[in-house]
Amino acid sequence: MGRIAAAESTARLEEGGPTLADGGDARLEQADLELIRRARQGDPQAIETIVRNYQSFVYRTAYGILQNAADAEDATQEAFIRAFRSLGRLREDRTFPTWLARIAVRISLDMVQAKARRAQDPTEEIHGSVAGGEDAASLRIDLERALAKLSPEHRTVIVLRAFHGLEYDEIAEVLEIPIGTVRSRLHHARMQLRMYLSGERGDS
């Protein structure tokens, strides 16, 4: 179901393919459009299938931004609920993946803000659970710590690009920002992440 749904299985880095912005037609197949149409009428089976197809995408987006499993679960659930409740307002069914991504990002960023207002340190929980250990696990911990130090906006572009492999124009569409901003935000986010990671691991 398009790049967003397929993102989890995509092995990529420098990989081409159609974009959300200009290749929308090829992106969602007829069966997917039919699912969306049925979901709009409140068909529970269609809704279940859509959630199943997109839950990894939404959850990973939320986790990347929120850095916490419980919050990411709440954000995922909330994003789907909001999406299905306002599905009637979605004009072009083909834009569903971008639209859903936008909702997920917005909810996650709102939750980050709400958390910041309650003055909680997102890195706390991560720090608490570290006990050295295997390479993969410690790399993951390093990544989480470094990501947590980025601003939510920087985390968001990293998540959309690195987690899901969205193209720049797709990210621009999801975040509703100019493509030039995506470009510079991504650059700064990556350089900062690199800086924090080299600090964590003591390499260059």
Place this chain on the structure above:
Amino acid sequence: MQSCEFVEPMLSDYLDGQLGTDDEARVEAHLAVCARCRNLADALRSDERALVSWARTLTAPADMPLRVLKALGLSRQEVQSRRLAYVYFASLALGVALVLAAVSLPVASAATILLHFALAVVRALFALPWAVHAEWLVVLGGFSLVMLVLSLTGLRRALRWTRRGVVWR
């Protein structure tokens, strides 16, 4: 040759294949001779790979579809209990409609009997304090009231049960 200050801001775009051919050639020429920028590019690439493989380990809870359906009031249990309520009220309406139809059909003698019966019940109910001799009517009225209460309680129980029971898995 380009300086590091010139190339560094282009690395992100370069790794994403977002540069034009000229800029790409410039960056590559620089990377060929500058170990520092080459290391940085490699490190950025491996960060990206690490992020991708980390993202793959993140999985949404398996019951997410159920949670969403529940929150939307569309879970199978809720749909079932709603259906049960529909069936109950539909049969109630059907019953009333049947009685009314029977009553409004002048040809049906059964209907007339029914009408007389219903009228008798109503009259008996009104005349209850004075019509002590019609005890059977009182019994009948009481019986139907009990039946009504029982059926309503049963419906409520059934609704609560279907909501609580795990029908989904």
